[in-house]
Amino acid sequence: MIIVGGVPFESNSTDQGSSDLVALMEHPVLVSTSLSFKAIPEKKFSISDTYSDEVEKKRHVYVFQREYATVDPTLVDLIGTDEATTCVGVVIRNRDNGMTSVAHMDYPAIVDHGLSQMLEKLVDCKHESEMDVHLIGGFEECPNKHDEHTQLRSKAPNDHSFPLCAKIIEAFVRSTVKFHIHTLFVLRHNTKIGTVGNALPIFSGFLVQTRTGSIVSATFDQTTRCPDELVRRIRVSASFSDSQWRNKLLETYDTQTDQFIIAPCYWSIRLVHMASYLQQLPDEEILHTCSTSPYAEAPDFIDNQKRMWNYLIQYPNWKESFKLGKPRIFARTVSGGWMMVEQAHEAAS
Known part of the structure; x- marks a missing residue:
């Protein structure tokens, strides 16, 4: 069930959420919040930048593509993701206790199961659950192809974001959980035209204050996309051929x-x-081969790809990284960084 501005949203969709998505994109409350969200400057989140004094005092969790994390506000101050071009970042926060789940969704088939994973630690079966929701990411790749209303319905071959957004809305509508949508900064709301006339996302990431639920657009750097950056990036590609995922x-x-x-x-x-x-x-070929949005990627996209490939070449056997088939475990240090827990010791215990 979807609620906007305190009023239940009446679904008229018989087309996998497409009509409901169009209606919500035009909803006056969500249009207003999109304009307000766009007006706030993007935060550059880095341990070494001008925010360092603030960041070092904050405990944060970063989510990569196709990952999710549910955090307790008594343990984690900030949670976020970025690098979302055709992907969509989903924030779901329990109104009663502040428990917050963030997912970085990249294709429609992942939505139903992914939503269940996110809600597992958020929903209290004994009480009626009400969640605050923000959706950010997923730009319009062909903004000039149709007029304002037609382009929302367009499903051109290179249109990755619309089906994903529609599927997320459909899942919310079908759920018995009450989802209060506050931010729907996707598709045309999140699209700008670059210097050479190509479409680009305005924002590709965000940061959530877990205690208050406030959200701002944000980008991260290598120092804050931790821990275990390369292995986590590799899992995105590897999971396609791993049936358990x-x-x-x-x-x-x-x-x-x-x-x-x-x-x-x-x-x-x-x-x-x-x-x-x-x-x-x-x-140039790397961009077009490895990205669904080659003209919209961040400057470090190619470098990140090459570092990931170097790791794969250095460790071709996945068991070298996941010893004894066990998880890689990282504990938070006093200074706010991460320290790996020995897998062999963990397996023995």
């Missing part, structure tokens, strides 16, 4: 212990060979 969000973070527990994911020798091949391509 089919249509699921990748498990990353343990809510109760405030530890990152990176669940193991198998990667094939084929993926390693592909990494060797891709590594030889010119940068």
Whole structure:
């Protein structure tokens, strides 16, 4: 069930959420919140930047593509994600206790199971659950192809964001949970035209204050996309061929212990060979081969891809990274960083 501005939203959709998405995109309350969200300057989140004094005092959790994490506001101050171009970042926060779940969803088939994963630690079966929701990401790749209303309904071959957004809305409508949507900064609301006339997302990430539920647009850097950045990036590609992760969000973070527990994911020798091949391509070809939105990627996209391929070539056997098939476990240090817990010791215990 969807609620906007305190009023239940009346669904008229018989087309997998498409009509409801169009209606919500035009809802006066959500149009107003989109304009307000766009007006707030984007925050650059880095341990070493001008926010360092503030950041070092804050405990944060970062979510990569196809991951999710549910955090307790007594243990975690900030949670966020970025690098979402055609993907959508989903925030669901329990109004009663502040428990907050963030997911970085990248294709429609992941939505139903992914939503269940997010709600598992949020919904209290003994009480009626009401959730605050924010959706950010997913821009309009062909904004000039149709007029304002037609383009929302467009499902061109390169239109990745619309089906994903529609599926998320459909899942909310069908749920018995009450979802109060506060931010719907997707599609045309999140689209601008670049200097060469190509469409770009206005924002590709966000940061949530867990205690208050406030949200701002944000970008992260390598110092804050921790821990275990490269292995977590590799799992995104590897999970396509690992049946245990089919249509699921990748498990990353343990809510109760405030530890990152990176669940193991198998990667094939084929993926390693592909990494060797891709590594030889010119940068322009890498963009077009590895991205659904080659003209919208961040400046560090190619470097991140190459670092990931180097890791695969160095560790072609996935069991070298996930020893004994056990998760990679990271505990938070006193200074706010992360320290890996020995997998062999964990397996023995």
